[in-house]
Structures are given as C-alpha cells and as structure tokens.
Amino acid sequence: MISHILQTYGYFGLFIALALEYVFVPVPGETTLTAIGILWQSHKYGLRLFWLLLATTGGTFTGSLVAYLIGRLVGRPFVERFGRLIRLTPDRIDRAETLFHKYTVPTLVVSRFIAVVRILVPYIAGINRVPLWVFVPVMLVSSLAWTATFILAGTAIERAWHQVLHHWRQELAPAVIIVCALAVGYYYFHRWLHHRIEKASASEGTAIPPEQAEENAAEEAEDEAARR
Numbered sequence: 591m592i593s594h595i596l597q598t599y600g601y602f603g604l605f606i607a608l609a610l611e612y613v614f615v616p617v618p619g620e621t622t623l624t625a626i627g628i629l630w631q632s633h634k635y636g637l638r639l640f641w642l643l644l645a646t647t648g649g650t651f652t653g654s655l656v657a658y659l660i661g662r663l664v665g666r667p668f669v670e671r672f673g674r675l676i677r678l679t680p681d682r683i684d685r686a687e688t689l690f691h692k693y694t695v696p697t698l699v700v701s702r703f704i705a706v707v708r709i710l711v712p713y714i715a716g717i718n719r720v721p722l723w724v725f726v727p728v729m730l731v732s733s734l735a736w737t738a739t740f741i742l743a744g745t746a747i748e749r750a751w752h753q754v755l756h757h758w759r760q761e762l763a764p765a766v767i768i769v770c771a772l773a774v775g776y777y778y779f780h781r782w783l784h785h786r787i788e789k790a791s792a793s794e795g796t797a798i799p800p801e802q803a804e805e806n807a808a809e810e811a812e813d814e815a816a817r818r
Contacts, residue, residue: 592622592625592626592629593629593635595607596629596635596637597635601641601642601644601645602645604622604626604642604645604646604649605645605646605648605649605652606649607622607649608622608645608646608649608650608653608737609649609650609652609653609656610653611650611653611709612650612653612654612656612657612709612712613653613656613657619650619705619708619736619740620705620740623646623736623737623740623741623743623744624740624741624743624744624747625744626642626646626741626744627740627741627742627743627744627745627746627747627748628744628745628747628748629744630642630741630744630745631744631745631748631749632748639741642741643734643737643738643741646737646741647730647733647734647737647738650733650736650737651729651730651733653712654711654712654729654733655712655725655726655729657709657712657713657716658712658713658715658716658720658725658729659716660713660716661712661713661714661715661716661717662716662717662719663716665717666683666717669683669713669717670683682710683714683717686710686711686714687714687717687718690714690715690718690720691718694720694724695724695728697711698711698715698720698725698728698729698732699728699732702732702733702735702736703736703739708736712725712729743772
C-alpha cells in the first residue's frame with residue numbers, strides 16, 4: 591500500500607495518510623512509518639529523509655490539530671456520539687480528562703507512542719480546552735520524535751536484513767534474536783506506558799474533591815444530629 595501511495599501521490603500521499611489516522615480512518619501509523627523507513631533505505635524511490643520527516647510529521651500533526659479543533663469547537667456530546675468509531679468511549683474520555691487536569695504536557699508527549707491512545711488524546715485536549723500555545727508546540731515536537739523514531743527503526747531493519755542476506759550463516763541467528771528482542775521490548779514498553787496511564791487516571795479519578803468532602807462531612811453531621 592505504501593509503495594502505491596508513493597508512486598501515485600508522492601510525499602503528499604504520505605501526508606494525507608498520516609493525517610487520516612485521526613479522522614475515523616484506520617491507518618496503522620507505526621507500521622506505515624516503519625515501511626517508509628525500509629523503502630527509504632532501499633533507495634528504490636529516491637526518497638529524501640528531510641522530505642519524509644516533513645511530510646509524515648506534518649500529516650500526523652495536522653490530523654491531531656483537526657481532532658483538537660473538533661473536540662474544542664463541537665464539544666463532548668459530538669465526540670461521544672461519533673467517537674465510538676475510533677473507540678473513544680465516555681469512560682475513556684473521563685479517565686483522559688482526569689490525567690489532563692494534572693499531567694497535561696506529559697500526557698500529550700507520551701500518548702504519541704501508544705497506539706489508539708495517540709488518536710484519542712487530541713480530542714480530549716480540545717474538549718478540555720488545552721491552550722493552543724501549549725498544544726501546538728508540544729504536539730509538533732512529539733510528532734517529529736514519533737515519526738523519526740519509527741522511520742529510523744525501518745532503516746535499521748532494512749540494513750539488518752541486507753546483512754543477513756549477505757552473511758546469513760554467521761548472522762542469521764543474532765539478527766533474529768535482535769529483531770525479536772526489539773519487538774518484545776517495544777510490546778512490553780507499550781504495555782507499561784498504557785498501564786501507567788490507566789493507573790494514574792484511576793487514582794486521580796477516585797480522589798474526592800475537597801468541596802465534595804466538605805459536603806459529605808456536613809451531611810453526616812446533620813444525620814448524627816437528627817439521630818440524637
């Protein structure tokens with residue numbers, strides 16, 4: 591698919607593909623970027639790293655900005671109604687809002703590297719009206735970090751594969767071990783990040799606000815006085 595996009599639409603096609611991930615189109619971002627890195631390293635399409643980073647970073651940033659504006663301008667009811675298409679449930683909105691109240695910038699950065707959560711967070715940021723002067727620079731820098739990470743990972747895979755082809759007897763086993771270790775490491779890192787976010791949102795969500803605690807104490811005092 592990536593080869594067809596590059597042959598037909600070039601860098602602009604990559605820009606659109608990464609942007610569509612945020613508007614109800616299931617585009618596997620990490621897989622797409624890794625494939626782009628492999629194609630760049632193969633020198634088959636005459637790709638330039640600068641233009642690749644510009645197109646992919648611009649695409650994912652634009653998509654996240656559109657999602658942010660939808661959340662900010664249309665609001666939570668609209669997002670709850672249509673967000674189910676991208677697994678944006680009311681419960682996830684509640685937990686994400688809890689995180690945003692305390693960890694706005696870290697949530698924006700870390701979410702880039704977590705599948706599905708990456709798509710949800712810009713909508714939540716818009717609903718919570720995170721200031722644009724915070725959202726835009728943080729999202730731009732984290733988008734560049736995310737795209738560069740997986741494109742360069744694709745180039746590393748392509749180089750390792752060529753080494754295996756030329757020296758497969760000596761390097762096949764080490765290459766397989768390294769690739770498996772990287773895949774397993776990313777899987778558990780992804781799970782760890784997701785678990786930390788879930789744990790943080792759950793702990794924040796269960797805390798009772800001071801105003802609610804005062805109201806509860808007053809109601810208990812009234813009940814005690816009535817019993818006496």
